[in-house]
Amino acid sequence: MYVAVKGGEDAIRNAHDLLARTRRGDPGVPEIGLDQIAEQLGLAVDRVMAEGSLYDRDLAALAIKQARGDLIEAIFLARAFRTTLPRFGTSVPVDTTAMAIRRRISATFKDLPGGQVLGPTFDYTHRLLDQGLATTAQTTVKKPAASASEPTGEEAAVASPPMPRVTDLLGDEGLIEPAPADDGTAPTDITRTPLSFPAGRPARLQALARGDEGFLLALGYSTQRGYARSHPFVGEIRFGTVEVSLPVEELGFAVPLGDITLTECQNINQFKGSATTPPQFTRGYGLVFGQSERKAMSMALVDRALRFAELGEEKTAPAQDEEFVLSHCDNVQATGFVEHLKLPHYVDFQAELELVRRMRAAHATDEAAGAPVPTQEAAE
Amino acid sequence: MTHPATAMPAISYNFAYLDEQTKRMIRRAILKAIAIPGYQVPFAGREMPMPYGWGTGGVQVTAALLGADDVLKVIDQGSDDTTNAVALRTFFETTAGVKTTSHTAEANVIQTRHRIPETPLKPGQVLVYQVPIPEPLRFLEPRETETRKLHALSDYGLIHVKLYEDIARHGHIATTYAYPATVNGHYVMDPSPIPKFDNPKMDHSPALQVFGAGREKRIYAVPPYTSVVPLDFADHPFTVQRFSQPCALCGAEGVYLDEVILDDQGGRMFVCSDTDYCAGRQAEGHTGTLSAPDAPTRADEGPKEGCS
Numbered sequence: 001m002y003v004a005v006k007g008g009e010d011a012i013r014n015a016h017d018l019l020a021r022t023r024r025g026d027p028g029v030p031e032i033g034l035d036q037i038a039e040q041l042g043l044a045v046d047r048v049m050a051e052g053s054l055y056d057r058d059l060a061a062l063a064i065k066q067a068r069g070d071l072i073e074a075i076f077l078a079r080a081f082r083t084t085l086p087r088f089g090t091s092v093p094v095d096t097t098a099m100a101i102r103r104r105i106s107a108t109f110k111d112l113p114g115g116q117v118l119g120p121t122f123d124y125t126h127r128l129l130d131q132g133l134a135t136t137a138q139t140t141v142k143k144p145a146a147s148a149s150e151p152t153g154e155e156a157a158v159a160s161p162p163m164p165r166v167t168d169l170l171g172d173e174g175l176i177e178p179a180p181a182d183d184g185t186a187p188t189d190i191t192r193t194p195l196s197f198p199a200g201r202p203a204r205l206q207a208l209a210r211g212d213e214g215f216l217l218a219l220g221y222s223t224q225r226g227y228a229r230s231h232p233f234v235g236e237i238r239f240g241t242v243e244v245s246l247p248v249e250e251l252g253f254a255v256p257l258g259d260i261t262l263t264e265c266q267n268i269n270q271f272k273g274s275a276t277t278p279p280q281f282t283r284g285y286g287l288v289f290g291q292s293e294r295k296a297m298s299m300a301l302v303d304r305a306l307r308f309a310e311l312g313e314e315k316t317a318p319a320q321d322e323e324f325v326l327s328h329c330d331n332v333q334a335t336g337f338v339e340h341l342k343l344p345h346y347v348d349f350q351a352e353l354e355l356v357r358r359m360r361a362a363h364a365t366d367e368a369a370g371a372p373v374p375t376q377e378a379a380e
Numbered sequence: 381m382t383h384p385a386t387a388m389p390a391i392s393y394n395f396a397y398l399d400e401q402t403k404r405m406i407r408r409a410i411l412k413a414i415a416i417p418g419y420q421v422p423f424a425g426r427e428m429p430m431p432y433g434w435g436t437g438g439v440q441v442t443a444a445l446l447g448a449d450d451v452l453k454v455i456d457q458g459s460d461d462t463t464n465a466v467a468l469r470t471f472f473e474t475t476a477g478v479k480t481t482s483h484t485a486e487a488n489v490i491q492t493r494h495r496i497p498e499t500p501l502k503p504g505q506v507l508v509y510q511v512p513i514p515e516p517l518r519f520l521e522p523r524e525t526e527t528r529k530l531h532a533l534s535d536y537g538l539i540h541v542k543l544y545e546d547i548a549r550h551g552h553i554a555t556t557y558a559y560p561a562t563v564n565g566h567y568v569m570d571p572s573p574i575p576k577f578d579n580p581k582m583d584h585s586p587a588l589q590v591f592g593a594g595r596e597k598r599i600y601a602v603p604p605y606t607s608v609v610p611l612d613f614a615d616h617p618f619t620v621q622r623f624s625q626p627c628a629l630c631g632a633e634g635v636y637l638d639e640v641i642l643d644d645q646g647g648r649m650f651v652c653s654d655t656d657y658c659a660g661r662q663a664e665g666h667t668g669t670l671s672a673p674d675a676p677t678r679a680d681e682g683p684k685e686g687c688s
Contacts, residue, residue, distance in 0.1 A: 008466040058388055079427040084393060086401075194422040194597040197525050323523055333595045336432025337512070343434065343464055347457045347494045347653055350639055351556035351575040354621055359550060 023068050037061040046261075046290025047071055051331060052078025053191070053210045055260050055289055072212075076332045083191075090186075092245045092254045096264050096287075097162050099240040103291075106166050107234040108268060114163035119239065120291075166236040167266045167283060176268060176281040197323050204306055204326060205299075209287060211329030213295045219319045220301030227317035228305045231270040232284060239263045239291050263288045265296035269304050274312050282311060396443040396476040402426055406444035406599070410590055413601035418563025419531070420514050425597035435468055436594030438491045438510035442472065445489055445506060445590075451479045453487035458495035458636065458653035465493075482656050494557075496578040498635050498657040501587035503604065509572045511593035514600065516560040516570040536568050539611060547616055556621070561610045563602055568611065577620045577636045582608040627652045628670040630661035 024031065038045055038061040048060040052075045060078060067073035103119025106112055170176040180201070187202035195203060208216060223230060241261050245254035265286035273279035284304025286296035305319040318324055328334060394400065402424075409423035428436040446452065452472055456465035460482040468491065469480050481487050484499040491508040501507060513519075517527045520538045530538070539560055546554040559576035563569045571582060572591060582589060582602060589602040602608055612618040626633045628649040635657065637650040649670055652658035662671070 008461045008463045009470075012463055012466055012470075062388075076427075076431065080429040081391070083427040084397070084399065086399065191426075192424050194424050196422065323525065327524075332427065333432045336434060336436075337595055338433075339431060340433030340512070343493075344457050344462050345494070345573075346638055347575055347636070348557040348573050350637070350653075351577070351621060353639065355554060355556045359554075362551070 023066070032065060034058060034061040034065060037064050043291060044069075044071060044074075046292055047213060047295075048074045048078055050289040050292060050295065051075045051210055051212065052082065054078045054082040072331050072335050076335070079332050089246050091257070092247060094242040094244060094260075094262070096238065096242060096262065097165060097168075099163065099238055099242045099262070099264075100259075101163055101238055101240040103240070104163065104236065104238040105234075106236045108166060108236075112166060112169065114161075121293075163238070165238075165266060167268070170235070170268070170281065174280070177271070177283060179283065195326060197326075199322055199326055201303075201307070204322065205285065205287070205303060207326045207329060208299045208302060211299070212331035212334065213292065213298070215329050215331070215334075216298035216302055217294060219305075219325060220298035222317065223301050223305050223319045228308065228313075228320045230282075230284070230301075230304050230313075232301060232304065233268045234297065235266045235268040237263065237265045237293055237296065239293070261290050263290065263292050263296040265293065265300045267297075267300040267304060271311060282307070393475055395448070396446050396472065396478075397429070398426065398440065398443045403444040406440055409599045410441065410444065410601065413590065413599050414588070414603050416567075417602055417606050418567030418569040418600060420593075420598040420600045422597055423599050425594045428594065430467065430471070432595040433512060434464060435491070435493060435510040437592030437596075437599070438493070438508050438594075439468060439471070439592075440594060441508045441590050441592035441599060442489060442491050443476075445508070446472065446476050446478055448476075448478065450489050451481050451487050453481050453484065453490045453656075454492075455490070455495060455497070455654075455656075456493040457638075458497070459655040461655060483660075484656055494573050494575075495636070495653060496574060496581045498632075498652070498654040499660075500581075501585055503586040505587040507585075507587050507589045509574075509589065509591040511570070511572045511591045511596075511598075514570055514591065514593040514596050514598040516558075516568050531567060534566060536611075539568060543611060543613070547613070553612070553616060553618075559610055559618075561608045563608055564606050567600075569600060569602075569608075571608075575621060575636055576610065576618075579608070579610045579618070580620065584608075623650060625650055626668060627658060627661075628668040630658045630666045630671075631668040632658065632661055632666070 038057045041061075041064065044064055045057055045060045048063055048071060049055050049057065052060065052063070054060070056078075059081065060074070063074035063077040064071070067077060101114070101117055101119075103121060104114060104117045106116065167176055167179070171178060187206075188200065190203050190206045195207065199207070222228075224232075239262070241259040243256050243259055245256045247254045263286075267284035267286075269282045269284055271277075271280055271282040282304065284300040284302075284307075286299030286301075286303065288296045288299065302319055302325060305317070306322055306325065308315055308320045313320075315321070396403070398406070405424055409421045413419065413421045425437065425440060428439055430436060430439065442452070452469070454460065454465045454469040454472075456462040456468075459465060460469070472478055473480055484490065484497040485502070488504060489506050489508065490497065490501075491510065493510040496507065515524070515527050517530055517536075517538060520542060521527050521530065530536070543553050543555070546552065555576065557575045558570055558573045559579050560568050561571055561579060561582065569591075571579060584605050584607060585602070586604050588604055591598075591600045593599070610618040621636070623633075623637045625637075627635065627637060629651050632652055636653045638653045640649050640651060642648055651668075652661075
């Protein structure tokens, strides 16, 4: 008897109920709070904010909880919410020189104005599982000593003097190409204008900033292994908070709205020079919401690779291919299209099934008759 | 939704989810698409609350078209009851509160994936297609910069060579779905992955046909009464699939059938892919070889033991 493909509505409802129960897990285990996610899974929250292009720790924490910890799903939730928000203005460009620094390192100078600030980093930790974290009751964290070098919160915002960027220090000597001048034109907005190619650097940087960390990591890595090698040095990575201000025309000045946390990476890359340009260093730039050095560094590597044309370099590798990189770096698009293969395709499959059967039948007939394969016949 | 104790502001959405500014942008793209039949108009596609690849282009087009009085039908693989069709229909019931139907004749907006209804469409109806890859040349030329040039020059040599190679290799054209067609004598269009069986229904259809590709951010259209001609050769004319047996439930012939595997002994049956059409015929008293003798005439009231 025909098994009707009916009951989709009930099946979906039941699946949603089951998902909700599975998400909650064992009811005997206390439910996780958004504050716990925001405080203790902060880097997951940062990633969701960065790739979700939505700076809101509470909503990112909610998305992570709802997505059962699946970060790409959480990023998708953040994006789907973000798209419904009205835009009421454009902020003044944030000034990372004025960043309240929590971490700042340079790999190119031993010491420099503002100093090296290690801050909260996994670098130099021994990756040994800490069984002390296995129990929750006794976990205590050492209070920072009064003289601890890591400033936090408002204290930092007040205390930090402006910290010049390494690239600016090099720029004073003309050793590095100048940052592109602001010609006053509003940069394109990839969330309001469909991406077209060639995309231009503003669109590229926007796409990379919300691009998938893993994809950019792999592409950046490929440039280190010889696929579009560009000899990078980490001029500087800084992580901290910057103030966001909105210009208000009626007032005639910009009003501070609050602080956001950013990671900025400025790479310094070699450049042999050309007929018109003396040898100088070039730039690769990465900027990401929250603390994500891996993403900021990967972005800087890929940004530099994508600049091959303006620097007169040869195009040899995937990381240099703007259309390839930008069309595939968005994980919400990628996961949707990969996973859509789960949807029913039986109409198309039926069409293929019928064709393969027909071709097999023709093949069998030809073989039986000892006829030449149709390939040669028709190709003449 | 429930709100956490930290007073998070309540979240509310506009009619049919998208804000009015966005709808206006999409409507402008649709108008341009209608004005240049078959041309892929880039539009600033938004993230939607369903995944890319699951109909976000069609959903955005439908959201921009829907008014409060519209009646919506959503099908996937020809059926109103496949899971994604149910999910998308529920989305518009929830966000727009519009009336929905499964009857082709009653709907004025029909969103579809992979099929065109068997019941001929009427003037005033809009058929909205969900499109995964809008570019008919994409698998021959992956670069958008190149394909846009080829379209501008009406240079479709690549695709003709592909079809010719099919003939050289197999003796016939081996494209069975998403069969490319020339619209209004100029642009070659990917009709979305409908079986080529449905291609003839697009030609001079009295309904407006709009194609939405969300991930690829393209909208294109075939205005009513516009020519849609499948690519072919004089000595290898375009043909559609034929089925050797009628629908096992309603006896319909000349319709597209799904193959349903009944057991592991090679038992199979063929039934209408368009469930509304099949149910309508059964209601009129048509029967097929496997109709239950005493069962109620409508398929959706049929025996349900098998469903669970």
